[in-house]
Amino acid sequence: MPQQTDSATRKQLCKINDSLLGKKLRVAGKVLSYDVVSGLIILVDGAYGLLLDISMALDGQSRSWATEHLSTIIGIGHLEQSAVGIRLYYGCVSSSTI
Secondary structure, three states, X not given: OOOOOOOOEEOOHHHOOHHHOOOEEEEEEEEXXXXXXXXXXXXXXXXXXXXXXXXXXXXXXXXXXXXXXXXXXXXXXXXXXXXOOOOOXXXXXXXXXX
């Protein structure tokens, strides 16, 4: 029988906090920016943003849509804290450090 994967908790970006570190989450948002070299994507929902490492999730064909500005995607994975704080500015609204 195939191995079953752990379920992911659905969370809005505005509801993500330190208490969720290490938990498997399912998040949705729009692609603000994607760096092909590092495989990092900035996912936004309103004034909130999340940096996702999708380097192991995309193949050559998927990279074409990942670069589309403001396309909607769903990300599933474990929440980790970056060793480096990052401040995002989206329009005139400043989001918190992620």
